[in-house]
Structures are given as structure tokens and as C-alpha cells.
Amino acid sequence: MTKFVHGDDMLEQAKRITAALFSGDIRSLTADEIEQGFKEMPTFETDGEAKNIVDWLVDLGLEPSKRQAREDVTKGAISMNGEKVTELEFTVSAEHAIGGKFIIIRKGKKNYSLVKLK
Structure with missing residues (x-):
């Protein structure tokens, strides 16, 4: 269906994104x-200033509280660009x-969010 509507290039792009x-x-x-x-997923914006992962997740609204953010990080529920973040001291920049x-950002197994730098 993607090939029919959008052509071969978009089909290949969709395959690459899915594989990634x-x-x-x-x-x-x-x-x-x-x-x-990723234009259909929840999107957040930040200035790119270096911040601790816990503060960063809460400030963006990806986590409801620092307690929940700390718990998710230490349990390995947070991935950034495909790599798990498990250290509470991790700095995002x-x-x-x-x-x-x-x-x-992936939270859990299926919840993806896109963070755009301003």
C-alpha cells in the first residue's frame, strides 16, 4: 500500500524506519x-542544554514525577536513541x-516520543 500511494522511495524509507x-x-x-x-508520535521541544536525565524527563513532561523518572531509569525502562539509560547520573545534551x-525516547516497550532541539 505504501508503495502504491507514495512510491518506491517512501516504501524503502518506511522499511528502514521499521527495521531501526x-x-x-x-x-x-x-x-x-x-x-x-516519527511525525505522528508525541513530540516535545527542548533547548539542548545539558541536564540530568531525571530532571530532563520530568521537565519535558515525559515522566509525571522525579520519583517515577528515577524508577524507570534504574529499571531500564528508558531508552534514548535505541540505547538503554540506567544511570541516574546520566547527562543529556x-x-x-x-x-x-x-x-x-522509548519508555517501556512501545511508547516512543520525539524530542526536537530548538
Whole structure:
């Protein structure tokens, strides 16, 4: 169906995005693929200032409280760009952004969010 409506290029892009999500190799995607493929997921914006992972998750609204953020991080429920974050001292900064623009957060097994750097 994707090929019929959007053509071969978009079909290949959809396949690459799907493969990256299932393999966890999100860093293999380009900024354009992320922008196109993730436009329907919850999106948040940040300035890219370096912050502790717990504060960052709460400030963006990805976690309801610092207690919940700490629990999710220590239990391995948070992934950033396909890599689990388990250290409470982890600092998120602009250098983690793919193409200098995007960070993809997965909470649990299926809940993805896109974070755009301003």
C-alpha cells in the first residue's frame, strides 16, 4: 500500500524506519527519516542544554514525577536513541541528538516520543 500511494522511495524509507525501531539501531536513521517517520508520535521541544536525565524527563513532561523518572531509569525502562539509560547520573545534551536535531525516547516497550532541539 505504501508503495502504491507514495512510491518506491517512501516504501524503502518506511522499511528502514521499521527495521531501526525493531533492531534498536535508531542512530542509523538520518534526521530527514526521523522527521518524516516519527511525525505522528508525541513530540516535545527542548533547548539542548545539558541536564540530568531525571530532571530532563520530568521537565519535558515525559515522566509525571522525579520519583517515577528515577524508577524507570534504574529499571531500564528508558531508552534514548535505541540505547538503554540506567544511570541516574546520566547527562543529556545536544551531542546526543541525531543530526543535531532529534532525540528519540522509548519508555517501556512501545511508547516512543520525539524530542526536537530548538
